[in-house]
Structure formats: C-alpha cells, structure tokens
Amino acid sequence: MKQIQQTWGGIPFSTRHLQSYRLYKAVRGFDSRFLPMPLYDPSIIRVLNPKEDAAVFVNKGLFERLFSELKQPQCFFKRINSNFYVQGYQVADLDYIIDYWTTLGSFVIKPSKNSHGGVGVRVFNRHITKDEAILLIQEYKDDFLVQEVVRQHDETSVFNKTSINTIRIISLYLNGRVSILRSSLRIGLPGSVVDNAGAGGIMVGLDEYGRLFDFGITQTFEKIWLTANGIEFSGRRVTAFPKIRKIVIENHAFLYPTLGMVAWDFAVGADGSPIFLEGNTKVPGIFWIQFCTGPIFGERTQEVVNYCKSNNDIYF
Known part of the structure; x- marks a missing residue:
C-alpha cells in the first residue's frame, strides 16, 4: 500500500483500489505502477483527455472526414442526427437508402456513438430484403454506420x-x-x-x-x-x-x-x-x-x- 501511494502521488486510498491490485497481482505479480480503474477515471484520464x-x-x-489521411473500411452509408448520407456526406432520403441497402451482398452495421465492447456490431454476408432494411433502421434507433466487411x-x-x-x-x-x-x-x-x-x-x-x-x-x-x-x-x-x-x-x-x-x-x-x-x-x-x-x-x-x-x- 505504501508503494502504491508513493507511485501515485499520495492519492486517497480505498478498498476499490486494492481490489484491482489483487487481480493484477494474481495474474502478473505485484507492480505499484498498475493503474486501477477508480483512479484512472476520473483522476488521470480526465486530465489527459478533457x-x-x-x-x-x-x-x-x-x-x-476527421481521419481521411488513414485507410479505412469503405462506408456505404451512415445515419447522423436522423439524416442519411452516402458517398461521404451526400444527403440521401430513406427510400434511396433502403433500395441501395438491398444491393449490398455483404456489410457490417454498427452503432456510431454511445457504443463500446463491440455491442451492436453485426455482419451480414448476404443480400437483405427491404423489410429487413426497415427493421434494422428501427432497431438501430441512434446513429449508425454500414460499412464493407474487411477481409x-x-x-x-x-x-x-x-x-x-x-x-x-x-x-x-x-x-x-x-x-x-x-x-x-x-x-x-x-x-x-x-x-x-x-x-x-x-x-x-x-x-x-x-x-x-x-x-x-x-x-x-x-x-x-x-x-x-x-x-x-x-x-x-x-x-x-x-x-x-x-x-x-x-x-x-x-x-x-x-x-x-x-x-x-x-x-x-x-x-x-x-x-x-x-x-x-x-x-x-x-x-x-x-x-x-x-x-x-x-x-x-x-x-x-x-x-x-x-x-x-x-x-x-
């Protein structure tokens, strides 16, 4: 405990911190530099990443748009703030999106915000019907992306x-x-x-x-x-x-x-x-x-x- 407090600058210590160290010690041995989650958020990451x-x-x-310099999976279309976009940021109406969606032989659909851990990511390696497209739009109530399946x-x-x-x-x-x-x-x-x-x-x-x-x-x-x-x-x-x-x-x-x-x-x-x-x-x-x-x-x-x-x- 003294080593941990010394490493992290005399932080207020609690049993929440100890539990993380017990887990890390059981798997990898003790090291006071392991960062427990109760300290990481908010004490560390909120300073590094406001x-x-x-x-x-x-x-x-x-x-x-933000990372155009990097190679990314092709995005077929997306929904942002209830609006649909194709070919980057060209606005498209719902009927066009549904028709276009049925032409895709394979695709990945995933939420584009408020998501983590792979939740909501689904892969289709087949064509879907218009009814299926409508159901997916209803299921993904918030913003989402439809991208190519990366090989x-x-x-x-x-x-x-x-x-x-x-x-x-x-x-x-x-x-x-x-x-x-x-x-x-x-x-x-x-x-x-x-x-x-x-x-x-x-x-x-x-x-x-x-x-x-x-x-x-x-x-x-x-x-x-x-x-x-x-x-x-x-x-x-x-x-x-x-x-x-x-x-x-x-x-x-x-x-x-x-x-x-x-x-x-x-x-x-x-x-x-x-x-x-x-x-x-x-x-x-x-x-x-x-x-x-x-x-x-x-x-x-x-x-x-x-x-x-x-x-x-x-x-x-």
Missing part, C-alpha cells in the same frame, strides 16, 4: 476466422513526445464477429516488432497459450505491426492534438495494409491490456503523475 475535447472524436460517423490477413485470421482480429495500440502524447504505451492482438471466440475481451475474446500482448507474447488473457482472467482452434501464440508475428506503430507515432499529435491518450484499433487487410477502424478517446480501455502487457504507463508513470498533479489538484 471531456470537451474527447467528445469531439466520439461519433464514428465523422471518421471519414483480413492470414496472419490474424488464423486465430479465429469468424471475427476481425484487431490490433489495439495505446499511445501517449505528453510534454511534446508521442510514445507507444501498450499493444495487443484481440482475438474473437469461434462464431463471434467481435474480438473484444468484454465479449469473451482473448487479448495477447505484442512487442514492438509485432511478436505475440507467449500467453493471452481471457475474460475470466485466465492465462492461455493457444486458441480454441489450437493455434499457439508463441512464435507468431503480425508483420504489419511496425507500420501501424509508425502511423500512430506520426499521427497522434496531428490528428489528436488536444488529447494525451488514445486507444487505436487497426485491422490488417488481406494485402497486409493497416486499416484504421477507430480511436477511443473518452475513456480509452486499459483494464484488460494491463493484464496481458503490464502497467499502462510503464517508464512514463511518474511523468504522467506529475502532469496530472500540476494540472488538476482536486484529485491529489
């Missing part, structure tokens, strides 16, 4: 073919320097179309060269060394990962200049090219990635503590 700035980047329907590279699909197994990479932009904090490969369960740990998926750490760690972590905090289909993590590598790291390091300060911390999600296309899926800014997820890779801020922990103490005394 709410008013983080909110700018929440709606995925704006990603085509992923063999290096990631080998772990589970029903989900797009994505790269989660968390970056820190602080005191004029961008660095990669933690990185992982997220793998879905057989039959699942999403790979999020909260949805039962597996998270496996990646080193700076894209080599997988020997073990992954499940939703039940279990260490595992191979997937349900018998693929071992040890010795595997995502060769596109150095390209993804480079994209993040070169673009954090440019695309997210007001935010200190971003959790980026990338897929690896069939041709090996990185495909940007989203950037998580409101409360970038750190809980599971710490289990499989270690304390989130690593060697920059003290720097983060000093910054947060200097910029928001209310929490310290």
Whole structure:
C-alpha cells in the first residue's frame, strides 16, 4: 500500500483500489505502477483527455472526414442526427437508402456513438430484403454506420476466422513526445464477429516488432497459450505491426492534438495494409491490456503523475 501511494502521488486510498491490485497481482505479480480503474477515471484520464475535447472524436460517423489521411473500411452509408448520407456526406432520403441497402451482398452495421465492447456490431454476408432494411433502421434507433466487411490477413485470421482480429495500440502524447504505451492482438471466440475481451475474446500482448507474447488473457482472467482452434501464440508475428506503430507515432499529435491518450484499433487487410477502424478517446480501455502487457504507463508513470498533479489538484 505504501508503494502504491508513493507511485501515485499520495492519492486517497480505498478498498476499490486494492481490489484491482489483487487481480493484477494474481495474474502478473505485484507492480505499484498498475493503474486501477477508480483512479484512472476520473483522476488521470480526465486530465489527459478533457471531456470537451474527447467528445469531439466520439461519433464514428465523422471518421471519414476527421481521419481521411488513414485507410479505412469503405462506408456505404451512415445515419447522423436522423439524416442519411452516402458517398461521404451526400444527403440521401430513406427510400434511396433502403433500395441501395438491398444491393449490398455483404456489410457490417454498427452503432456510431454511445457504443463500446463491440455491442451492436453485426455482419451480414448476404443480400437483405427491404423489410429487413426497415427493421434494422428501427432497431438501430441512434446513429449508425454500414460499412464493407474487411477481409483480413492470414496472419490474424488464423486465430479465429469468424471475427476481425484487431490490433489495439495505446499511445501517449505528453510534454511534446508521442510514445507507444501498450499493444495487443484481440482475438474473437469461434462464431463471434467481435474480438473484444468484454465479449469473451482473448487479448495477447505484442512487442514492438509485432511478436505475440507467449500467453493471452481471457475474460475470466485466465492465462492461455493457444486458441480454441489450437493455434499457439508463441512464435507468431503480425508483420504489419511496425507500420501501424509508425502511423500512430506520426499521427497522434496531428490528428489528436488536444488529447494525451488514445486507444487505436487497426485491422490488417488481406494485402497486409493497416486499416484504421477507430480511436477511443473518452475513456480509452486499459483494464484488460494491463493484464496481458503490464502497467499502462510503464517508464512514463511518474511523468504522467506529475502532469496530472500540476494540472488538476482536486484529485491529489
């Protein structure tokens, strides 16, 4: 407890913090630099990512415009604030959208705001009828996107073919320097179309060269060394990962200049090219990635503590 309080600048201590450390210690051993969620939000992330700035980047329907420099899945159409748009931001009426939707042989539909953990993501590998299109519009009451189904590279699909197994990479932009904090490969369960740990998926750490760690972590905090289909993590590598790291390091300060911390999600296309899926800014997820890779801020922990103490005394 003394080490934890010393690491995090004498924060008020509670049993809520202790529970997080018990979990991390059971899986990875004790390290006072692990960041418990009751401290992360609001004491840390609200300073690194002010709410008013983080909110700018929440709606995925704006990603085509905000991140046009990055390769993204083709968006067939979207709904933003009750309006439909095709070909970027050309307004379309409901009848056109329904007719157009029935021509798509495959697509992904997902909420574009107020969503997390893969909730609401569905994949269709067939044409739908007009009645089905109407039902989907009614079901997704808020903003949503309809995008192409990404065909992923063999290096990631080998772990589970029903989900797009994505790269989660968390970056820190602080005191004029961008660095990669933690990185992982997220793998879905057989039959699942999403790979999020909260949805039962597996998270496996990646080193700076894209080599997988020997073990992954499940939703039940279990260490595992191979997937349900018998693929071992040890010795595997995502060769596109150095390209993804480079994209993040070169673009954090440019695309997210007001935010200190971003959790980026990338897929690896069939041709090996990185495909940007989203950037998580409101409360970038750190809980599971710490289990499989270690304390989130690593060697920059003290720097983060000093910054947060200097910029928001209310929490310290």
